[in-house]
Amino acid sequence: MSSTYRGLTKIAWGYVFLHLNFNLNTLNLLPNWVGYLLFFSAIILLGDQLRDLPLLIPFCILLGVRELADWLAVLAAGETLIGQFFLLNALLTCIGLYFHFQLLTDLAILADGAGENGGGLRTCRNVDAVLRTLMCLPLPWEDWDTLGTLILTGVLVVWLIVVFCIIWQLFKLRKRFA
């Protein structure tokens, strides 16, 4: 098994951990910090082939620590911690957006190099970034009643499809390196 194969597998499973949540009361049994641990390990494996990927290591650590802190806070106190600090949360949200955008950009380059079409990953990356930004805008979703609920539902459905597509494309891409 090549390091690229293992790296891609870890990233794909990282996304599964990040977006799939099985909760026991409020505690997530598939913690997001495990996802970032997998990403970190994958970046080390793929760093030689993708020039820009190692730039993401500090961000990966920061995001992993944030998720770990939140997970422990839920375990101890029943509610997340970082969200209570508006400015810190905002900075980490920016970092998260950039991290996933750059990660998917690099993976698309890897796909192009392997003879696969990286366009699909780039499209998912763009939609993901726009939706993340949209959700951060201080729009009065609650005041829009039905329209707000419809838009939010639409955004969530599109997001779910995008995440599914990313995971599917990553599993498909890793076959090239088996």
Added chain:
Amino acid sequence: MENIWAFLMQTLTVSIAAAVLLIAKRLFLDKLSPRWQYGVWAILALRVLLPAGLLGRSLLPEGRMVLETAKLTAEAKLSSTLTQPYTLTEVTAPVPLLRPVLPTSITDWLFYLYVAGVILTLLWFLLTYLALRRKVAGGRAPAPEVTAQLERVAGQYGLKVPRRVVVLAETESAFVCGPLSPVLVLPERAVDDKVLLHELLHLKYGDLWAGVGICLLRCLHWCNPLLWYCWNRAQNDCEALCDQRVLERLEGEQRREYGVILLSMADDRHARAPGTTSMANGGRNIKARIGAIARFKRYPKGVALGAGCVAVMLAVTCLTGTGGAVAVPEYDQRGAFALTAALLNRPTTVAGALDTYAKAVLCDSPVYFAMTAPEEERTQAVQAVGKPFENVENDYLEGSIFGKLNFRWSRPAWQAEWSVMNLMADGAGGYTGVLFFTPFSHDETQGLVYQSVAIRPLGDYWTVEPVGELTLQLREDWWLCPSTDTPYATYTAEGEGLYLEVDFQCRLWGDSTVWDTSYGSFSFSDSGYLDPKPLPHLSFTQLRTGVGARLVSAETGEAVSLPITVAPMQPGEDPLQALEENFYTFTLNPGSLDEDPVQASTGITSGTNLTLTEMPAALAVAVEDGDRTHIYVALPEEVVP
């Protein structure tokens, strides 16, 4: 900004935004290009131009809390002309607004000092610029070969040559001066093509105007060193971006040569003047730019959308802040911090004002009274909050009107539900009404307590002023609506040989009760208790109405029995439309209420979207008389308190 506190609030907000941007720029230093690094300063510029606290949002609510407390503590001992001690600081404009009054306190003087600083900094920039223009005016025309070199460089890269080019003996490097009629100033010695390209690119992208804007923003916050540092960084980022633009137009060896030229300027004196751009901007800055050049090829490609999204998120964070508020103080909190928390949590709705006032009464809490106190009673409320908390529970319980009626006491509040009746517009934007305190359903008490109140708007907030004393009413049941024992208004109309009287009653309240439900094997029981913390943004969620109508012949005074429909309406509204479209339309049935003959209807509506949240200004009434329908507009005749 009308006083020193408004300036401090504005500069604090801008400083927090600056700190966020500096951290973000450091985080993305090697990841996002100089375009992004320079572009995000626009967020800071916008932040400076937006008044702090706009739309009730703040970047750091705790910071505002500290500032307001400092203001309250300082201004309570002063008699400032420009500042009211017990009102919240508001930034009405991002620039200083000077009122022609004499300063009477140290804070007034400090504000005048700040304004003087703005004017002096502005003058200093202006004079420096004029001195430079004067010096430039004395420059000589360049030699023909220099002009030819300039035209060649401009032609090669598709750029415009400025109308005026001068050679100045005392300048060490080339620069552009004057945004309106730009002049390219060259030193005596030969200038490299790449340096000319750098200056021409400044002209093409209007960087001179950005420099002027930065000078003006510096003036507004002349005494804030963090912002001076940020604007220096912004100007250096402007140069770094220009370097990037130059490098994009150069190739191979030329790029290395450009780096060498920059290195040669590292020891040059930094001689930046307002309204100018200069490639040589000081040794330390040049080192940072050389670092950026070294990263020129390393910035990840194809991340423009991502960079844009990060910038939008930063802009949203810095410009809108958070709507999160400071926590409502505890009932027994005292002192300046408690008072600030009270002022920052003043009620924003009528229901919120009544809830806050009701809890102030039930907890006997001065800090809650301060949240709803009108302007004229603010000093008294503030003094009460200033006194230390004393636990005199036993004395208080014995003397309280609620104790006399045997209401349940559960620290810190008498256990009662509040509701308001006869909430009528007072014609000046406020309301009058009667506030009722009733016991919870399982409690054994001997009556209820009520008080007439006036609810008035004060800016974005609502105040409550008691109009009468707290009064107890001994009664075994406390059915408030429909009842002729509790307040109602009578609306009258006459026409078509008929005289009509409609008694309209409406009781409103919000949810501030916490219910405990316990389940047994074959039963469950629930008990309510009052949530003692005020809910200053509460909406009315419960409405109970009672309508009774008497219809008599105008000539004989005898009762007439005809079907009647009633709907609330606004003055001037079409009564027929009100009857057809109003959600609250009452079809009256014969009987009930206390008088005979009478037609009556009662109802209860729950939800957060109540549209009838006050007594109607008028009633549209339809009387079915055989195949004819008489439409009346009934106006309030008598209000029974």
